[in-house]
Amino acid sequence: MAFFLCLFIFFLASSAYACDRCVHQSKVAYFSKESSLASGACGYDTLALNITNGQIAGAVSSLFKNGAGCGACYQIRCNNTSLCSQKGARVVVTDLIYNNQTDFVLSSQAFKALAKEGLDKDIFKLGIVDIEYKRIPCDYKNNNLSVRVEESSKKPRYLGLTFLYQGGQTEIVSVDIAKVGSSTWRSMSRDHGAVWGSTNRVPEGPLLLRIEVTSGFRGKQILAQKEVLPADWKIGVVYDTGIQINDIAQERCSSCDEGTWPL
Numbered sequence: 001m002a003f004f005l006c007l008f009i010f011f012l013a014s015s016a017y018a019c020d021r022c023v024h025q026s027k028v029a030y031f032s033k034e035s036s037l038a039s040g041a042c043g044y045d046t047l048a049l050n051i052t053n054g055q056i057a058g059a060v061s062s063l064f065k066n067g068a069g070c071g072a073c074y075q076i077r078c079n080n081t082s083l084c085s086q087k088g089a090r091v092v093v094t095d096l097i098y099n100n101q102t103d104f105v106l107s108s109q110a111f112k113a114l115a116k117e118g119l120d121k122d123i124f125k126l127g128i129v130d131i132e133y134k135r136i137p138c139d140y141k142n143n144n145l146s147v148r149v150e151e152s153s154k155k156p157r158y159l160g161l162t163f164l165y166q167g168g169q170t171e172i173v174s175v176d177i178a179k180v181g182s183s184t185w186r187s188m189s190r191d192h193g194a195v196w197g198s199t200n201r202v203p204e205g206p207l208l209l210r211i212e213v214t215s216g217f218r219g220k221q222i223l224a225q226k227e228v229l230p231a232d233w234k235i236g237v238v239y240d241t242g243i244q245i246n247d248i249a250q251e252r253c254s255s256c257d258e259g260t261w262p263l
């Protein structure tokens with residue numbers, strides 16, 4: 001009985017800090033060259049601008065997480081009530097920044113979205129503003145998780161895949177490929193940013209994909225239900241995996257979002 005009571009109290013205590021979205025305080029600045037943020041450390045290249053309408057950000061290493069933080073979505077609001085919009089900006093992480101003053105550097109379009117209608121000039125004049133931010137699920141209703149075959153790919157030695165349209169609020173922790181019809185999975189490893197590369201010879205023929213993402217407090221394996229890469233896969237082409245990720249990985253923090261931010 002005592003054991004179960006302890007377990008129950010432990011459960012209560014741990015769930016008190018379990019949170020979908022922790023709220024953090026920081027500052028942000030902006031970077032006027034959006035294309036260089038887009039083609040930053042995550043490896044998305046200028047495609048990032050198309051996918052996000054230019055709402056992108058570079059993040060410090062604690063958020064970049066050696067690339068696992070690439071593609072994460074954040075809602076960011078500044079706190080000057082006369083200047084700042086209630087909704088703020090919703091950005092996707094595309095780059096790593098080195099900065100001890102701010103957690104993010106935003107594209108100028110995202111920075112502008114922090115301000116109320118018509119006050120763009122005022123926010124650009126400040127250049128750096130106090131913010132609060134939280135991670136939010138990425139929402140790509142019209143696109144499944146997709147992979148772009150990287151330039152460095154070379155049959156049959158190497159296959160590099162960049163993950164695009166990663167929905168939900170998760171991190172990809174492992175990626176395996178197998179020839180369709182085979183049960184021999186071969187692991188890939190994170191090459192850099194959102195780019196994963198084969199560690200072995202690439203199987204010939206059409207390929208299936210299996211990924212593991214963080215979800216809740218654990219991981220979740222997701223298997224593509226169809227061939228992802230055709231036998232004649234080509235560099236630069238984006239292939240649809242048929243997978244929609246909606247999972248949310250739990251965070252632990254003391255300042256949890258209470259769902260009061262407007263969308």
Ligand SMILES: *[C@@H]1O[C@H](CO)[C@@H](O)[C@H](O)[C@H]1NC(C)=O
Pocket residue numbers: 046047050
């Ligand atoms: C991105 O959008 C621009 C302008 O709309 C277009 O010219 C370009 O081809 C797009 N790039 C990709 C990779 O889709």
Ligand SMILES: *[C@@H]1O[C@H](CO)[C@@H](O)[C@H](O)[C@H]1NC(C)=O
Pocket residue numbers: 025079080081130131
């Ligand atoms: C905004 O937040 C910062 C840091 O939390 C604080 O120092 C500042 O006074 C706040 N500004 C306003 C206008 O509330």
Ligand SMILES: *[C@@H]1O[C@H](CO)[C@@H](O)[C@H](O)[C@H]1NC(C)=O
Pocket residue numbers: 080082083122123126
């Ligand atoms: C808040 O915004 C107003 C309007 O742009 C500006 O005049 C003021 O200096 C800002 N306050 C702070 C603390 O940045």
Ligand SMILES: *[C@@H]1O[C@H](CO)[C@@H](O)[C@H](O)[C@H]1NC(C)=O
Pocket residue numbers: 100101
């Ligand atoms: C931030 O970094 C700059 C340059 O690296 C350094 O001069 C400054 O002291 C640092 N500031 C803080 C608060 O650590």
Ligand SMILES: *[C@@H]1O[C@H](CO)[C@@H](O)[C@H](O)[C@H]1NC(C)=O
Pocket residue numbers: 142143144240241242243
């Ligand atoms: C996403 O995947 C589903 C299931 O495989 C498929 O029916 C749908 O057409 C895909 N959506 C897009 C935009 O390709």
